[in-house]
Amino acid sequence: xxxxxxxxxxxxxxxxxxxxxxxxxxxxxxxxxxxxxxxxxxxxxxxxxxxxxxxxxxxxxxxxxxxxxxxxxxxxxxxxxxxxxxxxxxxxxxxxxxxxxxxxxxxxxxxxx
Amino acid sequence: xxxxxxxxxxxxxxxxxxxxxxxxxxxxxxxxxxxxxxxxxxxxxxxxxxxxxxxxxxxxxxxxxxxxxxxxxxxxxxxxxxxxxxxxxxxxxxxxxxxxxxxxxxxx
Numbered sequence: 116x117x118x119x120x121x122x123x124x125x126x127x128x129x130x131x132x133x134x135x136x137x138x139x140x141x142x143x144x145x146x147x148x149x150x151x152x153x154x155x156x157x158x159x160x161x162x163x164x165x166x167x168x169x170x171x172x173x174x175x176x177x178x179x180x181x182x183x184x185x186x187x188x189x190x191x192x193x194x195x196x197x198x199x200x201x202x203x204x205x206x207x208x209x210x211x212x213x214x215x216x217x218x219x220x221x222x223x224x225x226x227x228x
Numbered sequence: 229x230x231x232x233x234x235x236x237x238x239x240x241x242x243x244x245x246x247x248x249x250x251x252x253x254x255x256x257x258x259x260x261x262x263x264x265x266x267x268x269x270x271x272x273x274x275x276x277x278x279x280x281x282x283x284x285x286x287x288x289x290x291x292x293x294x295x296x297x298x299x300x301x302x303x304x305x306x307x308x309x310x311x312x313x314x315x316x317x318x319x320x321x322x323x324x325x326x327x328x329x330x331x332x333x334x335x336x
Contacts, residue, residue: 157328
């Protein structure tokens, strides 16, 4: 692994199903983020974690949960998917919580039908 | 409150110069980022401005005025590969707040 990796890259999911999007980084970054990107709306923050063991809610957290058991992994779970969660999801990380660039995973394109 | 705004779309000609503006409002401002995002790909870092003034990196330059809540990205000698969306983001209260992005279309 080099950098930040997301899995899967794309998924079609039936409404009501549970789904976990995986995110792993090998840069030992403290801060990690989950965003969704929808046409015309830009990147919107779902949840974040400033360091292992802590998480916080972003702008659009409803219907999503996260955990940060260790520095490297930051999974995003949709407990019961709905069509409005159809989006492109990006995981990002950075060294500290301010003043440094964020690195992005390649994205997960999720379609809920 | 917090707000960040940039034009939705711009068109420019290959070889020309284009300036993409970004205005913002926030408290606890730390700095401003510019990212490039090609269609279907992840955003990639271009620049980070903390202090007022112009920072140049090859064909790309970024400017910041903290007092005016204003930044711009200047792209010179445009190439077709510069066709992409350009995202500005403010580093505010230890979070990144993103603009919706400016889609730059380059014509031959």
